[in-house]
Amino acid sequence: MLALSLALLVLYLLLRRSKAAVRFVIRYLTTPFKRMMGWLTNFLPFSLTEWVVILAAVTALFFLIWGIIRMAKRPGKALRLYKGVTGLLAAGLLVLDGYQWLWGLNYYGDSFADLSGLSVRPVAADDLYETALYYAEMANALSDRVARDGDGLFAEPLDEIFAASDTVYSGLAADYPFLDTPVRRPKRMLFSEAMSMTGFTGVYFPFTSETNLNVNAPACLLPSTIAHELAHQKNVAAEQEANFLAVKASTTCGNDVYGYSGALLGYIHLGNALYEADYAKWEEVYQTLNDAVRADLAGNNAYWASYEEKGTGAAEAVYEVFLQAQGQPLGMKSYGACVDLLVADYLAMEN
DSSP states (O other), X not given: OHHHHHHHHXXXXXXXXXXXXXXXXXXXXXXXXXXXXXXXXXXXXXXXXXXXHHHHHHHHHHHHHHHHHHHHHOGXXXXXXXXXXXXXXXXXXXXXXXXXXXXXXXXXXXXXXXXXOOOOOOOOHHHHHHHHHHHHHHHHHHGGGSOBOTTSOBOOOHHHHHHGGGGTTTTTTTTOGGGOOOOOOOEEXXXXXXXXXXXXXXEEETTXXXXXXXXXXXGGGHHHHHHXXXXXXXXOOOHHHHHHHHHHHHHHSSOHHHHHHHHHHHHHHHHHHHHHHOHHHHHHHHTTSOHHHHHHHHHHHXXXXXHHHHXXXXXXXXXXXXXXXXXXXXXXXXXXXXXXXXXXXXXXXXX
């Protein structure tokens, strides 16, 4: 099994050098498999992903402990333990191979920018300011169209947010036909607390083709996070492109709840970039935000700040390495690089 795992890894490393070969594998092998799995798991009201992960972890731990116990009882059987550990490593490598083939190859195929033709160029501070102001005004306009609790925070029912997810990409199908693919139901993670502890709001699992959501995080960004993970389900791998689509899909689907969440996400990325580029212009845009928007931003920041104090850096560091290994040199910062696409899209609308 180890030889097979190594062979698949080497073949993957060679295959990703050819964009034509990557296109072929994605179109005729991995995408049909993921769509079949998405169709099957769509019937399940729960996330199969987390149970697969838990079962795999428990199984690996069981065989490791079992092997150690056997060796302790039979010291002369160390060779068996060696074979057992080697087998576990081979199995782990095989899982990694599967993940790279099903998902890693998407980083080397056609990007959203390739397929959409959206031209991205260096962003001028004035253009960044205008785009940030555009999304700030949109968030303001939609902020009173969502339910709020006694503290003035976003309080839309989770059931309604999830129920509306099947139409979030309806507004983009005409402009980008390649995004017109079946939308499978996003799943709530039972272990959302664990996701918060590791700093994640959602994850796409290619083996089951499920989009899995952290429902403990502030709900104001849940709709746009769903749109982000659904972009991954549509084979958009790059995080900056998935973030752009989360904003664009949410703000064009005709649903005010998704629209508000998308505008808020757009402002966050654009505002962060503007803060570094021109603080005075950032302050000007920030002052335009109404109390409801500021309350949601403050609530979201406070939530994640509490987990940073508990230490969520380890998981983010691992994912940083993964992104960089997939040709994403910005690592986790690629989540914010969507500003280039947002500005380019805004300028295209203006022209």
